[in-house]
Amino acid sequence: MIYLRLAAEFLKIGLFAIGGGLASIPFLYDMAEQTGWFTGSDIINMIAISESTPGPLGINMATYVGYTVGGPVGGVIATLCTVIPSLITIIAIAGVLNRYSQNGWVKAAFTGIRPAVTALIVSAFLEVAQVAFIGDGGKSSWMFTAIEWKGVVLFGIMFFLIRHLKKHPIVYLAASAVIGVLFSM
Amino acid sequence: MIKRCAVKKYTEIFSSFFKIGALTFGGGYAMLPMLEKEAVEKRQWINNEELLDYYAIAQCTPGIIASNTAALIGYQIKGATGAIIAALGVITPSYIIITIIAACLSEFMDIDWVQHGMSGVQACVAALILTSIIKLWKNSIADRFTLVIFVLSVLAVVISDISPAFIVIVMALSGIIREKIGRGKKE
Numbered sequence: 141m142i143y144l145r146l147a148a149e150f151l152k153i154g155l156f157a158i159g160g161g162l163a164s165i166p167f168l169y170d171m172a173e174q175t176g177w178f179t180g181s182d183i184i185n186m187i188a189i190s191e192s193t194p195g196p197l198g199i200n201m202a203t204y205v206g207y208t209v210g211g212p213v214g215g216v217i218a219t220l221c222t223v224i225p226s227l228i229t230i231i232a233i234a235g236v237l238n239r240y241s242q243n244g245w246v247k248a249a250f251t252g253i254r255p256a257v258t259a260l261i262v263s264a265f266l267e268v269a270q271v272a273f274i275g276d277g278g279k280s281s282w283m284f285t286a287i288e289w290k291g292v293v294l295f296g297i298m299f300f301l302i303r304h305l306k307k308h309p310i311v312y313l314a315a316s317a318v319i320g321v322l323f324s325m
Numbered sequence: 326m327i328k329r330c331a332v333k334k335y336t337e338i339f340s341s342f343f344k345i346g347a348l349t350f351g352g353g354y355a356m357l358p359m360l361e362k363e364a365v366e367k368r369q370w371i372n373n374e375e376l377l378d379y380y381a382i383a384q385c386t387p388g389i390i391a392s393n394t395a396a397l398i399g400y401q402i403k404g405a406t407g408a409i410i411a412a413l414g415v416i417t418p419s420y421i422i423i424t425i426i427a428a429c430l431s432e433f434m435d436i437d438w439v440q441h442g443m444s445g446v447q448a449c450v451a452a453l454i455l456t457s458i459i460k461l462w463k464n465s466i467a468d469r470f471t472l473v474i475f476v477l478s479v480l481a482v483v484i485s486d487i488s489p490a491f492i493v494i495v496m497a498l499s500g501i502i503r504e505k506i507g508r509g510k511k512e
Contacts, residue, residue: 152490154387154388154389155387155388155490156387156489156490156493156494157387157388157389158384158385158386158387158388158493159384159390160384160389160390160391161389162454162457164389165454166482166489167489167490170488170489181447184446184447184450185434185443185446185447187450187454188443188446188447188449188450189423189426189427189430190423191350191450191453192350193350193419193422193423193426194346194347194348194349194350194418194419194422195346195347195349195350195391195415195416195418195419195422195423196346196349196356196389196390196391196392196415196416196419197389198388198389198391199346199389199391199392199415199416199419199420200419200422200423203419203420203423203424203427204423204427207423207424207427207428208427212424215420215423215424215427216420219416219419219420220416222388222389222392223388223389223392223396223412223416225387225388226386226387226388226389226392226393226396226412227388227392227396227408227409227412229386229387229388230386230393230396230397230400230408231396231400231405231408233386234397234400234405234408237378237382237397240382241378241381241382241385244504244505245501245505246385247504248500248501248503248504248505249497249498249500249501250385250497250500251470251471251500251503251504252474252496252497252498252499252500252501252503253493253496253497253500254461254464254465254466254471255465255466255471255472255474255475255478255496256474256475256478256492256493256496256497257461257465257493258458258461258462258465258466258475259474259475259476259477259478259479259481259482259492260478260482260489260492260493261454261457261458261461262458262479263479263482263483264454265451265454265455265458266483268447268450268451268454269451271447272444272447272448272450272451273448273451288444290444291444291445291447291448292448294445294448294449295448295449295451295452298448298449298452298453299452299455299456302452302453302456303456308350309350309453310350312449312452312453313446313449313450313453315449316445316446316448316449317442317443317445317446318442318445319445320441320442320443320444320445320446320448321438321441321442321445323441323445324441325441325444325445325448
C-alpha cells in the first residue's frame with residue numbers, strides 16, 4: 141500500500157514540478173504534511189546531499205525520499221514515477237516538436253506557469269528558512285528569542301559568497317558543514 | 326544482424342546518458358556542456374542547434390529538465406524505445422549513488438557533531454535556494470500580470486493548504502485566459 145501511495149505522489153511531482161528539481165520541493169513539504177513520512181528537517185538534509193552528489197537534483201531527491209519511505213524498492217518506484225509523466229509527454233509530442241514549442245497556447249500557459257513555479261520555490265525557501273533559523277527545528281513559533289543567530293549570520297555570509305564567487309554548490313555546503321561543527325551550531 | 330545493431334545502439338544510448346548522469350552535478354544548466362561533448366561531438370546524434378532546441382522544449386514539458394532532454398535526444402536516435410533508454414540511463418547513477426549514501430547516512434545522523442554540521446548545511450541550503458530564486462525571477466516575472474500571479478501563488482501556498490499541483494494548473498489557465506482570450510477580444 142505504501143508503495144502505491146509513493147507512486148501516486150511521485151507521478152504528481154513528475155507531472156506538475158515543471159522546470160526541475162527545486163520546483164519539486166514544495167511538493168515534498170506537502171507530502172511530509174499529508175503523510176508524516178519524514179520531517180521538514182529531513183527534507184533540507186536531502187536537498188543538501190542531492191546538491192552535493194552527481195545527477196539531476198529532482199532525480200536525486202526522488203530516490204532519497206523513496207528510499208527513506210520504502211527502502212531500495214521505494215527508491216526505484218519514486219525515481220521511475222518522477223520520469224514516467226515526462227516520458228509519456230515527450231513521446232506524445234515528439235512528432236510535432238517544433239510546432240509544440242512555438243504554439244501560442246503553450247506559450248500562453250507558460251506566462252502563468254513560470255511565476256507560479258517561482259512562487260512555489262519561494263515557499264520552499266520559507267520552509268527551509270524556518271527550520272534553519274528557528275530553534276527546535278522550526279517547531280516553536282516565530283519568536284525573537286528562538287532565532288538561531290549563528291544560522292542567520294552563516295546564511296548571510298554564504299548568500300554573499302555564492303553571488304560573488306560562482307563556485308560549485310558543494311564548496312559552500314562543505315564549508316558550512318565545517319563551520320557548523322566548529323561553532324557547535 | 327539487424328537486431329544486434331539495434332541492441333548495440335541501445336547500449337550506446339544507455340552508456341552515454343549514464344555517463345552524463347554520473348558526471349553532472351545539479352542537472353539542468355550544468356548538463357549542457359556534457360551533452361554537447363557526448364551527444365553532439367562524440368556520437369554526432371544531433372547538432373548544436375537541435376540540442377539547444379531540445380533543451381528549451383525540456384523546460385516547457387512536465388518533469389525534470391535533465392531527463393526530459395535525455396528523452397528528447399533518445400527519441401531522435403531510436404524512437405520511443407530510445408527515449409525510454411536515454412531517460413533510464415540518466416537516472417540510474419543518481420539511484421545508485423543516493424541509495425548508498427542514504428543507507429550509510431542514517432547511521433551517522435544521531436552523532437552530535439554530525440548534527441552541528443547539518444545545522445550549518447541548512448543555512449547554506451537556504452542561501453542556495455535564495456540565489457536560484459533571484460535567477461528565476463528575471464525569467465518569470467516580466468510585467469504586472471506575472472507579478473500578480475506570483476504574489477497570489479505565494480499567498481496560496483503559504484497561507485492555505487492548497488496543493489502545489491492545483492496552483493500550477495490554475496495559473497497555467499490564467500496565462501491562457503489572459504494571453505489568448507483576453508488579448509483576442511481587445512484586438
